Amino acid sequence: MSKTFNIYCDESTHLKNDGHPFMVLGYVSIAYPQIQMAKEQIKAIKEKHKYIGELKWTNIHESTFSLYNELIDYFFMTDMKFRAVIVDKTQIDEDREDYSFNDFYFRMYYQLLHHQTDLENEYNVFFDIKDTCSHNKLHKLKDILKWNSSIRHFQFLRSHESCFIQLADILMGAINYNLRIEKGELAGKVIAKRKIVDKIKDHTNISLNKTTPLINKKFNLFFISLK
Numbered sequence: 001m002s003k004t005f006n007i008y009c010d011e012s013t014h015l016k017n018d019g020h021p022f023m024v025l026g027y028v029s030i031a032y033p034q035i036q037m038a039k040e041q042i043k044a045i046k047e048k049h050k051y052i053g054e055l056k057w058t059n060i061h062e063s064t065f066s067l068y069n070e071l072i073d074y075f076f077m078t079d080m081k082f083r084a085v086i087v088d089k090t091q092i093d094e095d096r097e098d099y100s101f102n103d104f105y106f107r108m109y110y111q112l113l114h115h116q117t118d119l120e121n122e123y124n125v126f127f128d129i130k131d132t133c134s135h136n137k138l139h140k141l142k143d144i145l146k147w148n149s150s151i152r153h154f155q156f157l158r159s160h161e162s163c164f165i166q167l168a169d170i171l172m173g174a175i176n177y178n179l180r181i182e183k184g185e186l187a188g189k190v191i192a193k194r195k196i197v198d199k200i201k202d203h204t205n206i207s208l209n210k211t212t213p214l215i216n217k218k219f220n221l222f223f224i225s226l227k
Contacts, residue, residue: 002120006123007113011024011172012025012026028075028082028167030080038164043163045067056166057173057177081217082220083116085111086222109145111224120150122150123150126162173193175221
């Protein structure tokens with residue numbers, strides 16, 4: 001029997017000249033019948049910790065650690081899934097005529113969604129709206145994903161409207177943070193963020209710095225090597 005899933009996509013340090021070494025695109029997916037319950041439970045966690053506002057990786061520090069610690073535990077208790085594709089931006093060769101940074105960005109989205117959707121189910125895909133060019137981007141994303149008839153609906157949301165986009169932001173932030181630590185770029189590490197990274201490692205039993213097998217459905221990472 002066909003099921004419907006919502007996929008909530010976000011981006012981290014994806015701009016060409018943002019000073020960060022890695023581009024990360026990711027999503028959190030959830031079965032449609034579970035959405036309302038998950039929203040209520042995430043809201044309850046926020047209320048328990050007296051937290052007001054948007055959930056973000058950048059908002060993790062010692063005073064908010066208990067909230068984000070519980071959110072990570074909650075994610076791994078549920079049937080929600082996370083997938084991300086990661087690339088070292090220094091490997092992107094723009095000398096190729098058909099390989100501009102912008103082209104590569106859209107190819108990343110194709111890789112993100114291609115391997116974890118199937119024709120047995122239906123999907124609604126939501127993207128975090130970033131700027132005034134977002135609607136042009138939505139048209140392009142629809143075009144490159146038109147091959148997949150299982151994707152029924154594309155829509156932009158603002159991140160403050162979706163706790164699932166916010167959850168994707170947190171998980172991607174942890175991956176990016178861990179990579180930058182390993183690259184030696186973060187001398188002054190935020191202890192609370194380091195603890196969140198370690199908690200994700202404990203739940204997944206992976207290093208967060210290499211591709212996971214496709215059979216890893218709960219937490220799937222794809223590191224794209226261009227060299």
